Amino acid sequence: MTALSPLAPACFPALPVLKGVRLASHACGVRYAGRTDLLLVELDPGSRVAGVFTRSLTASAPVEWCRKAVAGGRARLLVVNSGNANAFTGSAGVASVRRTVDQAAALIGCAAEEVTVSSTGTIGVRLPDEKITAAFGAVHAKLAGDAWEEAARAIMTTDTYPKGATRTASIDGVTVTINGIAKGSGMIAPDMATMLSYVFTDADIAAPALQALLSEGVKGSFNAITVDSDTSTSDTLLLFATAQAGNAPVADAADPRLADFKAKLFDLLRDLAHQVVRDGEGASKFVSIAVTGADSDQAAHIIAMAIANSPLVKTAIAGEDANWGRIVMAVGKAGQKADRDRLTIRIGGVLVAEKGEAAEGYDETPVAAHMKGQDIAIEVDLGLGAGRAQVWTCDLTHAYIDINGSYRT
């Protein structure tokens, strides 16, 4: 096991019981010994679901299944295993999903399309789904409303800590709860480090509205983080709603009654996304990159990601080197409109470069001190327009090489 990330939070937050959601984990031995590797979540009848998935063109069989299942908007069960991603497993992988879904549905008497499944772990190895389905009776008997931390632990792969977050929001005067868990040591990393996240609420919101909220919320959270630029075949984010909080049903994502819920949901998604970055493989620094003054928001996002994914920027940060020249390089290679002589760069709030060269009288002392901290802030203004973006990443250290360069077996 890898040592706990130095950027880990002090503790797993206390996630409250959420009406209509019960969870349990189990050790069924898919790959790991001596730890849980199966999560089962049961949702009361009437629950809805929305989802966002990897844009990889080599997506896994579970992702393909979920895309279809989520389109129906209804959910009763979530089944997640760790240790094997059931990705690039051909027709055998599709059959594994089918058997898992059918037997899960039989367990509680729901439709197969109300079962969502995820797998995370090694890719290219056939999933021993019989180990999972054989455990269904045992894990179902353990379902409980307060098993959130155990749930977050069961889905971990190279993660060094379980990830969870909770918020409450008001919908038309009724308090609703949002709980979320996530796993991932990158966006990223098909071999044991896919990003998975499951968010649950008791709010009564229609499935199309949930989908609209989730699709918007992912932009400023999971789609604004990167560890190593590699995109998993299995990335999955699901949002379930049990509709038991007692609020008047809301059908439209633009309904003003959802304003507070939306803000709290987005905040929770960002919290979980940050926890994934803070557990990035080998991470020793958490890096915020804000780009302003770009030609468009999209251009700003592409430039911010070029900085966040640059191995030279990331190694400089690991070395606590305020090497702003590499930031200039990353802006230049992003392929978006940029004018070298209008760039402004700040590190830790200090102006380091403007007008095409180092800022006049630039004193590196406060910036060097900032680089020694755990939270690094980089701001780039293009000086061209009103486009802006914010992304988060971590540094690139020896530990990343150790984790990813070691042989699988």
Place this chain on the structure above:
Amino acid sequence: MTALSPLAPACFPALPVLKGVRLASHACGVRYAGRTDLLLVELDPGSRVAGVFTRSLTASAPVEWCRKAVAGGRARLLVVNSGNANAFTGSAGVASVRRTVDQAAALIGCAAEEVTVSSTGTIGVRLPDEKITAAFGAVHAKLAGDAWEEAARAIMTTDTYPKGATRTASIDGVTVTINGIAKGSGMIAPDMATMLSYVFTDADIAAPALQALLSEGVKGSFNAITVDSDTSTSDTLLLFATAQAGNAPVADAADPRLADFKAKLFDLLRDLAHQVVRDGEGASKFVSIAVTGADSDQAAHIIAMAIANSPLVKTAIAGEDANWGRIVMAVGKAGQKADRDRLTIRIGGVLVAEKGEAAEGYDETPVAAHMKGQDIAIEVDLGLGAGRAQVWTCDLTHAYIDINGSYRT
């Protein structure tokens, strides 16, 4: 100094004297102590030039100058300094180039537009051009026809060995020579590792034809290599022709008399490009990636580069792990047309995966042996069309982090 790359060639090749080209190097103390850091090359009157430059939108002042100078098609001098890239140096950098060019032109009485300049090294620091121009008299006095290896050494930054190559070709029965030198420890890396290459020939070929040949030749050589996906602000490739070999002048790149010249030029460019990859920062393996069966050649190139730039693929190779799942991941994230179930992957010539999963009866033993070698061959067939591409890269090791994560001063 970093230790010699394990992938370095046994020796610097013997580059012959080339009619109309004289070279000299000098230690003028721009940044380094105890080594040469200035290269001067003088070309006889009547020489032509063509060039290809970085696509970075934050290109350096010398690159901007060269773009203009090369457009005129004539060249008499090349001035290159190492230690300082004169990049992101604002109006001061432009003035440095102007002073350097004007004083170089005065040295031999040519037009300023016949002087090409390059700078490589730290970025964001004003170039002490007075140290360079003060050395012009001394370096000019040393010009000689056989100073190729010294020339290749003077332009090195983080390179661990000087890079050179030579070929002869026949144009309509007349033998012509092509000599080239290069520097670079990446594509890449604005801080001390820009790619620069200068190629010289005595052939009598018109400037527009030289430009057409160079623009085509760069596709299968320098634009098909990557070390770390980062693009320098200063990448420069120049092709000079002195027209003294005695062949009948050729004005059109498509002239069949240039067939052999073109083949030899492309071979030399590829040789130099491979030498750059073999000196990639921290490289311990040279990796060839061939993609076939893609929707188009461009799609094949994008997919090949996605594999070549994937930190997860590169760390797996460093760890001698035949982790083909990461190759599938990289194909999936490239954004080009791909069908998971039609992919075929070979490593070291051995079929490892097809039809959406591990190849039937796949035995990892010969592949594991291949991974222990220095030359790694990856072949990916998309099974869709006739698009193909070939790129080269190196692995990602601890030494890369050491080189790039250490503080600049």
